[in-house]
Amino acid sequence: MMPALRDIHGGADTTFFIVVTLIFLTLSVFIVLMLFITRMVKSSYQRRAAVLRVRCQKILNAIVIHELYSTAQQPVSAFEYRLGELRMLTGNAGFARQVLIDSIMELKKNLSGASARALTATYYELALQRRSLLKLKSFFWKRRAQGIRELSEMGYKESIPEIMKFLNAGEPILRQESFMALVRLEDDRPLFFLDDYRQDLTDWMRINIYYYLTRQDVRKLPVFSRWFNHPNTSVVLFSISMARQFRQTESLPELARLLSSPDAGVVSVAIQTLGELEANQYVSNVVRLTERVWDDEKLSRRLARCLGRIGDAQEGLETVVRFLSHPAYSVHQEAALALRKMGPEGVAILAQFNAENEGVLTRIIRHIEEPLLQ
Amino acid sequence: MGTGFWTFVYLFFNTLVFIYAASIAVFYLALAFLSLLEMRRYMRKNYFVDYKYILSSPFAPGVSLIAPAYNEGLTIIDNVKSLLSIMYNNFEVVIVNDGSKDDTLAKMIVAFDLVRVEFDLQYALNTKPVRGIYKSRNRAFKKLMVVDKENGGKADALNVGLNISRKDLVACIDVDCIIEPDALLKMVKPFLEETTEVIASGGVVRIANSCIVEEGRLIEVKLPEQRIARFQVLEYIRAFLLGRMAWSRLNGLLLISGAFGMFKREIAVKAGGYDHRTVGEDMELVVRMRRYMHDINRRYKVVYIPDPLCWTEAPSSYQILGRQRNRWTRGTFETLKLHRKLFFNPRYGIMGMLSYPFWFFYEWLAPFVEFFGLLFFLTLASLGMVNWTFFAALTFAVYSFAIFISMFSLLAEEFSFFKYTHKRDILKMIFTAMIEPFWFHPRVVWWALKGNFDLVKGKKSWGEMTRQGFVQHKKKDKAAA
Numbered sequence: 093m094m095p096a097l098r099d100i101h102g103g104a105d106t107t108f109f110i111v112v113t114l115i116f117l118t119l120s121v122f123i124v125l126m127l128f129i130t131r132m133v134k135s136s137y138q139r140r141a142a143v144l145r146v147r148c149q150k151i152l153n154a155i156v157i158h159e160l161y162s163t164a165q166q167p168v169s170a171f172e173y174r175l176g177e178l179r180m181l182t183g184n185a186g187f188a189r190q191v192l193i194d195s196i197m198e199l200k201k202n203l204s205g206a207s208a209r210a211l212t213a214t215y216y217e218l219a220l221q222r223r224s225l226l227k228l229k230s231f232f233w234k235r236r237a238q239g240i241r242e243l244s245e246m247g248y249k250e251s252i253p254e255i256m257k258f259l260n261a262g263e264p265i266l267r268q269e270s271f272m273a274l275v276r277l278e279d280d281r282p283l284f285f286l287d288d289y290r291q292d293l294t295d296w297m298r299i300n301i302y303y304y305l306t307r308q309d310v311r312k313l314p315v316f317s318r319w320f321n322h323p324n325t326s327v328v329l330f331s332i333s334m335a336r337q338f339r340q341t342e343s344l345p346e347l348a349r350l351l352s353s354p355d356a357g358v359v360s361v362a363i364q365t366l367g368e369l370e371a372n373q374y375v376s377n378v379v380r381l382t383e384r385v386w387d388d389e390k391l392s393r394r395l396a397r398c399l400g401r402i403g404d405a406q407e408g409l410e411t412v413v414r415f416l417s418h419p420a421y422s423v424h425q426e427a428a429l430a431l432r433k434m435g436p437e438g439v440a441i442l443a444q445f446n447a448e449n450e451g452v453l454t455r456i457i458r459h460i461e462e463p464l465l466q
Numbered sequence: 467m468g469t470g471f472w473t474f475v476y477l478f479f480n481t482l483v484f485i486y487a488a489s490i491a492v493f494y495l496a497l498a499f500l501s502l503l504e505m506r507r508y509m510r511k512n513y514f515v516d517y518k519y520i521l522s523s524p525f526a527p528g529v530s531l532i533a534p535a536y537n538e539g540l541t542i543i544d545n546v547k548s549l550l551s552i553m554y555n556n557f558e559v560v561i562v563n564d565g566s567k568d569d570t571l572a573k574m575i576v577a578f579d580l581v582r583v584e585f586d587l588q589y590a591l592n593t594k595p596v597r598g599i600y601k602s603r604n605r606a607f608k609k610l611m612v613v614d615k616e617n618g619g620k621a622d623a624l625n626v627g628l629n630i631s632r633k634d635l636v637a638c639i640d641v642d643c644i645i646e647p648d649a650l651l652k653m654v655k656p657f658l659e660e661t662t663e664v665i666a667s668g669g670v671v672r673i674a675n676s677c678i679v680e681e682g683r684l685i686e687v688k689l690p691e692q693r694i695a696r697f698q699v700l701e702y703i704r705a706f707l708l709g710r711m712a713w714s715r716l717n718g719l720l721l722i723s724g725a726f727g728m729f730k731r732e733i734a735v736k737a738g739g740y741d742h743r744t745v746g747e748d749m750e751l752v753v754r755m756r757r758y759m760h761d762i763n764r765r766y767k768v769v770y771i772p773d774p775l776c777w778t779e780a781p782s783s784y785q786i787l788g789r790q791r792n793r794w795t796r797g798t799f800e801t802l803k804l805h806r807k808l809f810f811n812p813r814y815g816i817m818g819m820l821s822y823p824f825w826f827f828y829e830w831l832a833p834f835v836e837f838f839g840l841l842f843f844l845t846l847a848s849l850g851m852v853n854w855t856f857f858a859a860l861t862f863a864v865y866s867f868a869i870f871i872s873m874f875s876l877l878a879e880e881f882s883f884f885k886y887t888h889k890r891d892i893l894k895m896i897f898t899a900m901i902e903p904f905w906f907h908p909r910v911v912w913w914a915l916k917g918n919f920d921l922v923k924g925k926k927s928w929g930e931m932t933r934q935g936f937v938q939h940k941k942k943d944k945a946a947a
Contacts, residue, residue: 109859116866123873127880127892134884234510241514265511296659299523337524421588459586464601 141191144181148195151177155214156199156207171210175217186223193220197245215246228254233261237269244273252277259285268297275304279312286319286327293326301330302337310338317343320350329361336365348374351381359385360394367398375399375407382411389420396423400430405437412438416445416453428456483839490828491867498874500712505772505882508711517651520658521555527634527657529557529650530731532627533641534620539568543577545641548682550609554650558609560627561641565594565617574612579604591625591739594618599630620724621740621747628731628739637728638748640778644674644684645726649775653728656769665755666729666768668722669775670706672885673699675782684777689891694787696898697906698780704875707772707882714770718821720756720801722768724748726776733758744804745926746797753805753817760814774883788913795917796925798830833914865903872899 155174182188193215200211215221220242227239228251236258243251255277258270275282282305305313317340319331332350335343348371350362363381366374378398385391396415399408412434415427431438446453459465520526531549535542542561549559563571574580580600587596594616602610615626624638635657639645646652649669656667675690690696713719727748737758740747752768759766781787802825809826811818846852876895879885886895 106856106859109856109863113859113862113866116863116870120866120870120873123870123877124896127873127877127896130877130880131889131892234513237514265514269514292661294659294661295525295657296655299519299525299658302523302525303519333525425586455584455586458584462584464581464583464603465585 140187144188144191145195147181148178148192149199151181152195152199152211152214155210156203171213175214178214178218182218189218189220189223192218193223193242196220197242200245212246221246221248221251224248225251225254233263233266237266240266240269240273244276247277249277256285259289260291267291268300271297272300272304275301279308281314282308282312283314286322286331289322289327290324293324293330298330298333302334305334305338313338315342316340317346320346325355325358328355328358332358332361332365336361336368339369341369341371344369344371344374347371348377351377356388356391360391363391363394363398367394367401370402372402372404375402375404378402379408379411382414386418389423392418392420392423393426396426396430400426400433403430403434405434409434409438409441413441413445416442424453425456425460428453429460432460479842483835486827486835487864490832493824493828494708494871497712498708498871498878500715501708502878504711504715505707505878508772509882515655517648517655520651520654521553523555526554526556527654528632529554529635529637529654529728530627530631530633531557531559531637531639531650532562532624532631533559533639534562534564534623534627535566535570535641536564536617536620536623537566537568537570538641539566539570539573541642542570542573544682546574546578546610548644549639549641550607551647551682552645552650553647554654556633557650558611558631558633560611560613560630562613562615562623562626564615564619564623571612571614575600578602578607578610578612580612585630587629590629590735593622593625593629596626619742621742621744624747625739625742628735631731634731635728636731636734637726638724639727639776640725642779643671643725644679644682644777646684646773646775646777649726650728652771652773652775653726656767656771657728657730660767660769662765662767664730664769665733665759665766666722666727666752668710668719668727668768668770670770670772671702671723671725671776671778672774673702673780674777675780677777687885687887689886689888689894690780692782693898694784694906695780695782696894697902698787700872700875700895700898700902703879704872706770707878708871708875710770711772713821714768716816716820717767718816719768719770720753720817720821720825721749722752722770723776725778727752729755741804744797744800745793746801749797750801750804753801753808756817757805757808757814760817772882774885784909788909788916791910791913792917792920795830795833795914796921798825799918799921802826802830833911833918836911837915868903868907869899872902 151174155171178192182192196211196215200208203211224239224242224246227235227242230236230239240251240255240258243255252274255270255273258266259274261267261270271285274285278284283301316331316335316338319327320343322328322331328350332347334340335347344366347362347365347369350358351366353359353362359381363378366378378395381391381395385395392415396412399412403409403412409431412427412430415430416424418424418427428442431442442453442457446457531552533545533549535545538545546559546561561574563574579602581603582598583601585599587599597614597616600612600614602608611630613626613630615623627638628636635654637650637653653667653669657664673690673695674684675692675695676688677684678686678688690699710719710721724747729751733755734751737751737755739751741750741754744750756766756768781790802822805822808814808818808822810823814822843852843857873896876892876899880892886892
């Protein structure tokens, strides 16, 4: 029996495993080589980039602080002289020019006014926009996105038609970058392209757009209510939140109309915005929603909070008191808070309700009155 | 019973083990490939990201950092200060003192000028009673809230944190971990950018042994000096960069490390919070949240990001490491048992058809297969029934595969985050990968078997986990200076 079992695995099985071993060992050795080569290349690249960056930055610093340069032998302007230095430093080498672009962008991020303008001028004088434009024709989306980012950072408005082509690109990051670039470049009519925007506008994009919009002249911002009836719900939600952040009270009538929207998300943001914009004139519209939102905890909470801001003894108070008996704890806590915000009358009613209901709200009242929890 | 019978038994057993081994190899190769794709996508996607936009945005979601603390008196002040200095605007830090027997609470009260407040706590999740909730009178610590409760274990403490939190997202962390300053910004991003609802996100946990740490901040990353810690570095790189990234791409992730994970509070509470009956509460919560989403028919995602966001001190003795692995094994089995309904259940999609069976066959069952395979081999060897040429070929094939996977994970690390920058580190890691299958792996198998044995005996405890602590490292450095 024993020899039979021992001989079950013949030469073919053994050969198979030897081949497997050789394949994996070869691949492992290949990976080890790659590890070393990558590390060497990476280190060398980083060293070269670091040296170039330091040299570029020295010259850029001189440009930014408008360092003067003039001698009898070289009667050129300081700016021209520095540009000459940069041309000599980078030559036509793609790597060096890219390091220069990165340095300009990095420096410009933290500057404004004349210094930022000097950097932008450097970019154009060295015709670096050509390199950025060339990237838009690249096969790789990452490179295209990089080009878009550079052109928008440097305010190259001539690139708008090119960038617009990527608004509906398949790659979401490319789409997003072109979207952001247009927000920045079209400062006279930012967000015009929202009219035809069909993709999802995510919270991440909202954060980015808001960041850029805050850096623009508020007077040039569009009235966001123009998109309140947009077929794309994500655009509607975005516009409402922007109207809130930029306190566009002219959007209030349109906003009040949105309270009847069939979309719960839209209603929720509309209620929140009416509260934050202190739209007291629409308190009755909000009160009318009570029955509709009662079964939705989140909406009920938002409504109670909104009434705390815009309601008063005549209107809203009764509804808020009703919310004190809502089955969800978070809603009656919000209602108690709202009553407190409504002033002495609200506080008195809250105390009365608590007394009439065997102190059911005592702990909530203590909580909302605790100064360290505000 | 004649030769024919034994040949049949032998061939049957061999074929079964071969199928098992071949399938596990195919799975690992596929996961490695998927991980690489996912990581490439992540790196490209985030090339343009400027996280400061989240930092200054009114649209950034609120985050509660929940950190349970038990007998952490030695390091608690440094740890809390480190958490409070995280870069994020809309966040609060909730430290849950889980009935510590030392001076953890007393130290925090003095250091942060804490006073008891009238907090109306709702027990949405059942927990041990809360003895008091404290806030600081010092405005500099206004984001801090300390909860003192009766001892109930880590899961119970985390549930108290979930009850107290009022933010949309909760980040559950181990208080003794070092969190990167921009960790919350990076963890929050998937919740903002995905069009499908994200219910949880996890980040890579790295080993901080031998790293230079000052006042809860990681100053310099170094490869651990101890071999045992280096084995764990390799294991963590393999698990996080090769395993979980692939599962994230497949949306089949079952585990987000308890050391640092972020969850949608609403879903975590509705799913029932952490289960204190298991020692693998981190995995169990993710599985239950996923099940909940399937049960209510809501599309969702659980995502993983490859950035090293959290640094932890790995066990530096085989005894303590053994206890940790013992607990992990018990936790895995308890979770698999609790959710056995998922096993090849198409109703739960990838989770039921792929993730759960993978965990069952290749995570929980693997130590048994290895151990009994070894026993079978020893029996055959003692009976003189081994074809040694074949044995040598098979052993080398398995070894070369193990080396390949480790090298692949090192390459993934090199292409992505490049944390160990010293030239010697790479050589040390290659050497570690070469000796790991003989030196370290057999112990891991043994601890897993012991964990299963303890499970049968009904062991429920965590096992004592003593740590050297980063502060000691700092003191050592100062003393040397």
